[in-house]
Amino acid sequence: MSKGVSIREKLDVFHARQHVRGLAGQLGFGHIAREELAIVASELATNILKYAGVGELEFRTVEDPVRGAGIVIEARDAGPGIENFSFAVRDGYGGSGPLDPAKLLTRGGIGAGLGAVVRMTDALEYEYEAGNKCVRATRYVRPERRDVT
Amino acid sequence: MSAGTISENVVRERIADVLMMLASITSGSTSDRLPAELPEDDPFAALYAGINEVVDTLISGQERLETYKGELEAKLDLIERQRSAIRELSTPVIEVWANVLCLPVVGVMDTARSAEMTEALLRAVTEKKARYAIIDVTGIEVMDTRTADHFLRMAKAVRLLGAECVVAGISPSIAQTIVHMGVDLSGVITYRTMREAMEAHAKAGSFSKHEALANGADTQNGERDRESRRQENGG
Numbered sequence: 001m002s003k004g005v006s007i008r009e010k011l012d013v014f015h016a017r018q019h020v021r022g023l024a025g026q027l028g029f030g031h032i033a034r035e036e037l038a039i040v041a042s043e044l045a046t047n048i049l050k051y052a053g054v055g056e057l058e059f060r061t062v063e064d065p066v067r068g069a070g071i072v073i074e075a076r077d078a079g080p081g082i083e084n085f086s087f088a089v090r091d092g093y094g095g096s097g098p099l100d101p102a103k104l105l106t107r108g109g110i111g112a113g114l115g116a117v118v119r120m121t122d123a124l125e126y127e128y129e130a131g132n133k134c135v136r137a138t139r140y141v142r143p144e145r146r147d148v149t
Numbered sequence: 150m151s152a153g154t155i156s157e158n159v160v161r162e163r164i165a166d167v168l169m170m171l172a173s174i175t176s177g178s179t180s181d182r183l184p185a186e187l188p189e190d191d192p193f194a195a196l197y198a199g200i201n202e203v204v205d206t207l208i209s210g211q212e213r214l215e216t217y218k219g220e221l222e223a224k225l226d227l228i229e230r231q232r233s234a235i236r237e238l239s240t241p242v243i244e245v246w247a248n249v250l251c252l253p254v255v256g257v258m259d260t261a262r263s264a265e266m267t268e269a270l271l272r273a274v275t276e277k278k279a280r281y282a283i284i285d286v287t288g289i290e291v292m293d294t295r296t297a298d299h300f301l302r303m304a305k306a307v308r309l310l311g312a313e314c315v316v317a318g319i320s321p322s323i324a325q326t327i328v329h330m331g332v333d334l335s336g337v338i339t340y341r342t343m344r345e346a347m348e349a350h351a352k353a354g355s356f357s358k359h360e361a362l363a364n365g366a367d368t369q370n371g372e373r374d375r376e377s378r379r380q381e382n383g384g
Binding site for chain 1: 232235257258259260261263264265290291293294295296299322
């Protein structure tokens with residue numbers, strides 16, 4: 001089961017949030033997790049608007065043999081690739097390195113969008129092939145045991 | 150006159166007519182049509198009628214398109230206006246009292262919005278010469294650690310502008326988030342509800358209902374009165 005929400009303008013971010021909330025509810029995510037997934041969808045959709053202009057968010061359910069049921073949010077666009085993804089997921093960093101703190105707000109964010117996605121999901125993957133960018137976030141219903149951190 | 154007897158000159162003339170009419174349509178004319186008074190058995194009669202019909206359809210289609218375009222433009226304009234309304238609604242800064250600002254936050258707090266909010270609040274504090282700003286997060290249940298950190302920084306930034314900034318309505322899950330960040334919370338004053346934040350401010354003598362009513366819109370006077378009263382009360 002999958003469904004795409006096309007992201008073209010700010011209101012679409014709202015639609016994406018509504019959609020992921022609904023799907024997460026059906027899957028049995030708790031209230032807090034649902035709101036966290038709404039933030040994840042928000043961040044991914046906002047990034048599409050910011051860097052590519054247009055794109056699509058696709059929502060899928062997955063069934064992992066170990067982790068059980070989960071939700072996959074895939075953000076796809078044809079914008080420029082992320083130079084260095086491991087930089088991009090760090091707070092205060094952009095795809096090409098540290099961001100100037102004085103200019104953070106003028107970028108229309110706080111430089112922590114993907115960082116928030118990492119914190120609120122179980123897995124985050126990035127693919128870039130032939131001009132097609134894809135950021136895939138997965139979150140399972142059952143919380144991961146984070147005994148060792 | 151039968152089809153077989155039509156002279157070559159006539160044929161050339163008719164073709165020229167057709168070409169001229171098509172050229173004038175192409176150049177933007179909408180009224181030109183081929184003459185319809187040919188005899189019925191003329192082989193060109195059907196052709197002329199057909200061409201005229203096509204041209205009619207084309208022109209009426211064009212006119213419809215023009216109307217749609219106008220409608221579409223009006224709708225796009227409406228959407229643009231609604232969008233800016235939504236933008237404003239997403240970060241409302243309300244002056245609840247003279248020099249007292251309130252920032253009620255509802256819905257989802259993502260990083261982009263927290264950045265927008267900082268900008269709106271800091272600008273409002275300066276523009277409205279605020280002394281006290283209350284950020285009410287009752288409507289927010291979940292916040293990312295970095296966003297929460299950003300919020301606390303926002304409170305400190307407000308203080309740099311010479312106003313006091315308090316936070317009201319922190320939810321249990323956001324409280325956990327903030328504690329897990331391990332940041333110094335000593336400088337951040339929080340209240341359970343917006344009401345408590347207002348009451349605390351009122352009790353501190355920064356403003357009172359009667360005083361504000363008496364002074365009306367003359368906030369500068371009120372400011373001075375409050376200032377002197379605070380000194381009398383010994384802080």
